[in-house]
Amino acid sequence: MTRDAMTAPPSIKKAATGKRQVRMDPEVMADALANDTRQPNGEFVPRLVARFHTMSGSVGGQVLTFMLTIAAALVASVPLIWLAGSDFWLTTTAFFGGALGSGPAIAETLVQMIPLLIAGLAVAVAFHASLFNIGVEGQLLFGGLVAGVVGASLDIPPALLMIVCLLAGMIGGALFALIPALLKAYRGAHEVVTTIMMNFVAVAVAEFAVAPTGPFVAADQPSATDRVPEGAQLPIIWEGTRLHAGLLVALAAVAIATWVLYRTPAGFRLRLMGANQNAARASGISIERQTIIALLASGALGGLAGAVQVLGLYGRFYAGFSPGYGFDAIAVALLGALSPIGVVAASFFFAVLHAGSVPLQAIAGISREFVGVVSGLVVAFVAAQPAVMRLVSNMRQKVVDDTLPNDPPEPQYMSEIATSPEEPS
């Protein structure tokens, strides 16, 4: 061996400290570029399904799980209906008729869906980073307050004001998540504890702001801020109903969240941290920074949900405008299996529950609180999913074992095996 300091090693040049510079083996890079796996003539639908597949397991499986969970919760609530002393058929017709029976009923269901959808996204985004943000309720309240106050006091063109209000709501929600985020990132305080406590702070702040002697209370209405100018409110998109443009905002939020989570480096880092925090740290991700980013994003979505309610439905901030959207949102996110598309379906289901609860009380005489019972059952069945899945896969395995010969056929591999074992002589 010779130690030869004169000859420079055939190395790749040393790294500069530029921000987005690429350090990658050029051979591997060339290899990857040459290896175009795209199939230009593929059918659109299979391609779409394949893409969706990579996001969240198999689509069929997800849909089936979703439907089964809902069905199980509904079936489990049948005996409770009976215990409540009501007729099953009457209850069913009242419930579904009230939620989906007519155009206005559907519109009302969609109105209920909007805050649940955005807040559900908020919870799901935090869950993707393995953070449990129970404080969406508080972020939603505070975001709504900020949006209401900004909308009532700023004097700028209405269209601009609408956008400013939505942004203000998001910033308000994010700020409200900032304290738990900092505590989690730098002091290790568990976000469940801190976000729950922040919920109480939010309620107190909201009540103070619009108390009779509060700084933002309206002259004409107790426990509310002044009205946001008509033009700055979210327009009605279905004449004759209360359905407002918040639905479009919510769907845009779904699209953006999906893109960010699955198609940006930031989303990849967030999901990686959620999947394995230590691996994320070892690969150079700053866990502190990611924790703050994830909770701020979640809080911003929570604030947006509040702002949309204020700007779309009420036109002003009421202290008690949320019947607990932030808590239902947890059930929504779980039922939606944290996928943004799943959250859309789950929030629709919960909206049906809420919208159906009013006729349920009026016609079938079952208390509105019954909705809480059903949503509790949904959460319980979501929690049971892994156990059921394991049971099913065990059963399936057993069937496969019984029908197949001892050795399963060799699966098809993408690459050849380096060292195919020879049988010993």
Add this chain to the structure above:
Amino acid sequence: MKTRASRPDTAPVAIQLTGVSKHFGPVKANRSIDLSVRQGSIHGLLGENGAGKSTLMKILFGMMRPDAGRIEIGGEDVTLRSVADALAHGIGMVQQHFSLIGKLTVAENLILGRANSGFAARWLQKLDLESAGRRAEELSERLGFGIDPFARCDTLSVGARQKVEILKALWGGATTLVLDEPTAALSPPDAEELYALLKTLQQDGTTIVLISHKLPEIMRLCDRVTVLRDGAVVGEAEIPRAYNAPAEKQALEAQLVRLMIGRNRPEVPSRSSHIWPTVLSVRNLSDGERFGPIDLDVCGGEILAVVGVEGNGQGQLIELLMGLKKAASGSITLEEANITRKTTLQRFQCGMAHIPEDRHGLAVADRMSVIDNASIAFVDGAPFAPTPFWLSRQKRARFAAGVIRRYRVRAASVEAPVTSLSGGNQQKLVVGRELARAPRLMIAAQPTRGLDIGSAAAVHEALIGLRDRGGAVLLLSLDLTEVFSIADRIVVFRQGRIVGETSTADADLDRIGSWMSGIDEETQK
């Protein structure tokens, strides 16, 4: 040669397994295994990692239930529903990983979970530690362990802890002792002591099943060996105590290796031929606690192995080098750039790469796909993201496919979760992904632990390839065979410091062993 209490050829059968099968999902861990262990013998269970040895023994110890098959103990058909069942049938087991509670004393550890009094008595009676201590002392005296039953377990050395594990297994009056890779964490002298101890136990009448993938160990201790591969028995052999000629022993060894790995032993790769200038230079590095200060240099074109008994500062070295832990003092220089204060991500960009020791803990995210796990090498997304708002899935998929092809990873699909790959293939994916960083310095921590020989050879080949291209490799390994076969230079760590250094060419196993265990220093005192 000593005559044994019961020469196993004629002894009755202690344990008889017939047609035992067990699968986990699609993986068949055990395929209709027949095993018969004679009373008073040391029976070897030889096989590579993943061959199904541990699963089989977990079934015997009641930790898992077989899908099919019969278990007979002492000629009697038994069903083992729990560990308690197995203990009642006189089977004790020493797990691969220590199961002692450090904050408790030896005696407390021994009686843990072994209460055989009634429910009421358990809550009302005082814990009788004294009689337990006496019994432990007796037992340890009889076997020549020399262990203080009232010492706290975390004050004991690794070798002593292993003995406590054995005591624990024998505590309930076990007549059959199963040891799963008992020397994995021991330094050579400690292992030597364990071998002597097992012989004593055998003369005492205990039947021993020794699980190992170390052939020399099996050849020395066992009377009979069963070889497992891919979950099935592929061979069995009697190991004679004396050979007519050395060639006879070699022939048997060669045959066992062939059985175990299904082919001949891979060739030992060549040494480095050329040393380039220093890549990594560590000066006076310390974490302010138990580590350091150390000085270390790694040159381009060199594989430097850091060896030592597990837990002697290797972990801290990696954390400090990768920036996962702040250095209290000292400096780290990578190709003339001082990286002591740089973040982990900046260190990667300066030319470091890291194959973590704990694959599931640090290297892969089990829930994510193969694509995602390949892209972990580039968390800033740089090669795949034209802008921060767009991470190209297409490019990531092609990159993952490229790594799979280049390093011959067996993967059904790049979109499947990474857990659908076997451990060896996951590791090859990690190695490939880290090499794609174009590293100047590769930190490889136990890169072949738990891998079959084929995958291990592929990993070695990759590291050697990097070395031959002028890269530096820092190899942390507990496997001295691996170190001797690929490293160019060896440094020995003990208690967070470098206690010895040698080139592999003139390395001496005994000397390294004494450095690792600290015998050197003790004799000097």
